[in-house]
Amino acid sequence: MSARTIDGKAAAEAVRAAVAAEVARLSSAHGLVPGLAVVLVGDDPASAVYVRGKGKATIAAGMRSFEHRLPAETTQDALLALIARLNADPAVHGILVQLPVPKHIDPLAVILAIDPAKDVDGLHPMNSGRLASGLPALVPCTPLGCLHLAKSLHGSLAGLDAVVVGRSNLVGKPVAQLLLAENATVTIAHSRTRDLRAVCRRADLLVAAVGKPGMIRGDWIKPGATVIDVGINRVPTADGKGRLVGDVAFDEAVAVAGAITPVPGGVGPTTIAFLLVNTVRAACAAAGLPTPKI
Amino acid sequence: MSARTIDGKAAAEAVRAAVAAEVARLSSAHGLVPGLAVVLVGDDPASAVYVRGKGKATIAAGMRSFEHRLPAETTQDALLALIARLNADPAVHGILVQLPVPKHIDPLAVILAIDPAKDVDGLHPMNSGRLASGLPALVPCTPLGCLHLAKSLHGSLAGLDAVVVGRSNLVGKPVAQLLLAENATVTIAHSRTRDLRAVCRRADLLVAAVGKPGMIRGDWIKPGATVIDVGINRVPTADGKGRLVGDVAFDEAVAVAGAITPVPGGVGPTTIAFLLVNTVRAACAAAGLPTPKI
Numbered sequence: 001m002s003a004r005t006i007d008g009k010a011a012a013e014a015v016r017a018a019v020a021a022e023v024a025r026l027s028s029a030h031g032l033v034p035g036l037a038v039v040l041v042g043d044d045p046a047s048a049v050y051v052r053g054k055g056k057a058t059i060a061a062g063m064r065s066f067e068h069r070l071p072a073e074t075t076q077d078a079l080l081a082l083i084a085r086l087n088a089d090p091a092v093h094g095i096l097v098q099l100p101v102p103k104h105i106d107p108l109a110v111i112l113a114i115d116p117a118k119d120v121d122g123l124h125p126m127n128s129g130r131l132a133s134g135l136p137a138l139v140p141c142t143p144l145g146c147l148h149l150a151k152s153l154h155g156s157l158a159g160l161d162a163v164v165v166g167r168s169n170l171v172g173k174p175v176a177q178l179l180l181a182e183n184a185t186v187t188i189a190h191s192r193t194r195d196l197r198a199v200c201r202r203a204d205l206l207v208a209a210v211g212k213p214g215m216i217r218g219d220w221i222k223p224g225a226t227v228i229d230v231g232i233n234r235v236p237t238a239d240g241k242g243r244l245v246g247d248v249a250f251d252e253a254v255a256v257a258g259a260i261t262p263v264p265g266g267v268g269p270t271t272i273a274f275l276l277v278n279t280v281r282a283a284c285a286a287a288g289l290p291t292p293k294i
Numbered sequence: 295m296s297a298r299t300i301d302g303k304a305a306a307e308a309v310r311a312a313v314a315a316e317v318a319r320l321s322s323a324h325g326l327v328p329g330l331a332v333v334l335v336g337d338d339p340a341s342a343v344y345v346r347g348k349g350k351a352t353i354a355a356g357m358r359s360f361e362h363r364l365p366a367e368t369t370q371d372a373l374l375a376l377i378a379r380l381n382a383d384p385a386v387h388g389i390l391v392q393l394p395v396p397k398h399i400d401p402l403a404v405i406l407a408i409d410p411a412k413d414v415d416g417l418h419p420m421n422s423g424r425l426a427s428g429l430p431a432l433v434p435c436t437p438l439g440c441l442h443l444a445k446s447l448h449g450s451l452a453g454l455d456a457v458v459v460g461r462s463n464l465v466g467k468p469v470a471q472l473l474l475a476e477n478a479t480v481t482i483a484h485s486r487t488r489d490l491r492a493v494c495r496r497a498d499l500l501v502a503a504v505g506k507p508g509m510i511r512g513d514w515i516k517p518g519a520t521v522i523d524v525g526i527n528r529v530p531t532a533d534g535k536g537r538l539v540g541d542v543a544f545d546e547a548v549a550v551a552g553a554i555t556p557v558p559g560g561v562g563p564t565t566i567a568f569l570l571v572n573t574v575r576a577a578c579a580a581a582g583l584p585t586p587k588i
Contacts, residue, residue, distance in 0.1 A: 108429075123427075124423070125419075125420055125423030125424045125426070125429060126420050126423055127423065128423040128426045128427050129418070129419030129420055129421065129423025129425075129426065130419045130423070131423075131426075132419070132425075132467055133417075133419050133422050133463050133467075134463065135402075135419060158486050159486050159487065161488070167474060169426070169428070173427075180461060180482055180484075183484070183486040185482070185486075185487040185488065185493060186481065186482050187480065188470075188474055188479070188480050188481075189479050190474075190477070190479070192452050192477040192479075193453065194453045194455070194479070
């Protein structure tokens, strides 16, 4: 038996196409062109790749992209001043400050400075609180991608036993909130969980977001379960290039699970797609238009 | 075998005594007298009893109590105007609008109008978001009471399998966040959970917050588990007076559990105690003083 491999790339492309169609509609019907500002402080090569990818995807969807690359020695005050300008700029509907920021800058101060209505990363407490309270919210993009993949597979998640391994503000906790809102029975497990294997084996839907390569083994998975692997870990290879692996031991899990996301090509591509979705949602909210159905 | 009955009244009295001591210290050392404003709209008799109880407890702890009783026909605008005045009043450190409000008033508009720094009910999304993000927050009082009782019994909750039945913004969800922050493995179950009995039976710590009299039966409880019963349901009796029961079938559960909160006299009394704690915390934060250790 071999699990169905969930094609995150195809799913992301479909979402991006839906975004592009919605952007075209908003532009012609309302003269509204959603705009996303991405701020990068410093020259971390991985961050630069992410930022470039986000900018490209934004433009490909027909939206405006505003890239702000600041030197590593930028002061916190200067960064906050830029955020204040972006908050006030009516052409900017979404603001994303690429994390991590250099050590002399407090990431929480940055998060709190972004207008919650433009917080397309969904990290402002006002947004996590709105999500937790069942109110409309901007939700972190990777959790939205996880939910999208799970729902496109299952339709309804109601009554499923879902286990989320990991409790970060960026992934684990918001994924749990989204699954709960879909009426799954949700367990949040983590490094202090006693018998993590047994807890994982209860899951009809297992979301792994711990950042430990291959930690979740084949015999931790209930036969037929759906496995969403959020981990993106680079491990060394003989040729020195390294390769990306998830938090789940894929070769073992694929023999047990019913469906599984690969790494790369699973959750990863959906993240940028939902960044675009969030930007369109923020733009519609700012313009007093109803939330688009994408 | 019979479970230990957790004495919530004694626990609440100890917390209230600690609050009174802290209030005395703040007053003499810093000239700071914490003040709590309670707003009641309409004349629901149960609400009136609660409000009176809160006012009495506030004064008994040495704090200032501001009671605002408004007629049932008060407009939403008038209520929001009062909240704006209380937000601006430096003698008021905590604001509580007794829920439910009359039907012509939107409770969300009321919650959003309260300054999050004075939101001693912990219902503002900014506070639920701060709680979800692991930041200092004002947390709803009943969940704080639940956590206090569980911790006074167990010391550490790390690694415990905790199951919360119910996912309200007022109890279920914040209790789950608090237990997660204490490193318990947390499952949130609810009306859509498939095999609720089996899920409950996994729990080392079971928190029932569903509002259904006696729904959780003895054989839903793992032998030796700790049971925190948040339900307060009035059921009819032969004499017509009715009596209060919890969400747990107490007589059955007491034979199985290791420890259990009774209803009344369990979680209930701790709620007002933690309202006082929240008011003191809000007052200290407003005065730039460190969070008191109560």
